[in-house]
Amino acid sequence: MIPWVHLDSAKTGDGAQELRLKRRGSEFSIMLGTNELMNSRLSGSEQALAKLSCQRIAGHRQPRILIGGLGMGFTLRAALAELGKDAGIVVAELVPAVVVWARGPMAEVFGGCLDDPRVAIQETDVGQLIRSGSAAWDAILLDVDNGPEGIVHKGNDALYSLAGLGAARTALKPGGVLAVWSQGPDSGFTRRLKQAGFAVEEVNTRANGKRGARHVIWIATAAGRF
Template sequence: MTTAYDASHNSHDSPEVIDRREGPYGEVVLRRHGGLLQIIANGCFLMDTSDGRSERRLVDAALGALNRPDGPARLDGRTGPEVLIGGLGVGFSLAHAAAEPRWGRITVAEREQAIIDWHRSGPLAELSADALADPRTAIIEVDLVTYVNETSDTYDALCLDIDNGPEWTVTQGNESLYSEAGLTACARVLRPGGVLAVWSAKPSPDFARTLRNAGFQQVRTEEIPVARGVPDVVHLAVRPG
């Protein structure tokens, strides 16, 4: 997720590279720029620690959709709805989910070992340490596209935040995730009545149509106000019961 820069830091300061890794998907860099931590992948700015409202809204929107009287997921004896978060990033989504006692199991799929390390023993631990210590939480190192096609696990909600939206993917291989076939794979990891929530830097009517073509119901879009420019959005859809 691309996040707006915090105007409080000096844009003329040079970012400090804290760690640089070469992994199976290319180069990943953690930088400090003023008071912010930034993640850069293959030279593309992904996200920083400036805000987090979009990540928090993504998680809240999924939980709110599960609690709607017209289509809640059945818990079948579980202590709370179980959520799969696609993408660890700087940890805002994970931390917000873990701060919500209504969630049950919280699983994060992250394909970059470097990002996992920065949370477990690096500078990003300041954002996620409490969440990682929560017994409900687990991080699995896996590409989400592979995971939704191969896992036998199922969840009540799937929150996707691995790209800047269906029309602005970070890596070319992610494009398939937002196709009808990719969304069908997402549906297979959702229990009946389960919610898919997808963050996007802008609304996408085409993506909403693809969600419906993939069999999802109650498709809608929630806007997230930003400091300037077009609002971020969360696309929401429900797997039929």
């Protein structure tokens, strides 16, 4: 079996933990301690996050999309495939090294999507972008940490708090969608979405087509704003 090769390390946004980029042949992995956060062979649920969101805003003119977390680019690539030439996508990535990896050792995984004229990368906390504008986005896609129960950066918890969800609702245009990826179910988060004024659909999906780990995507629309 081909062994894993360590390519690089980077501190998480709060500097408290370390991410490690590894490669085995054409396969990449991003690790946090013993936890694998991402693997280039497992992209089904990240792609579903984009497809489900874009389907909900089909027909919006010049849609603006905010993606929280660059990861390995699967959500971004799927969104680009779904959206027209008039769309604009901003990707917020808190760890600058992840962007470096995307343009360097993992460039083949990204397939040039970072150079698409519809894409802008901002090395910042997605929460800051959410709080910076009202009715600014047609869709906000959050693939940050492991979902509402974060393990990478405790500051991410604010995104999934009642206040954070309220800010996301304010940041959405009428008819907009908040979509959230999670490693697993979280009934408390579903309740908070409803408390924040969202109508909620919870979708179960797989990490790799019909196989792999089961993940959850919440599709939330601002109730009463249509």
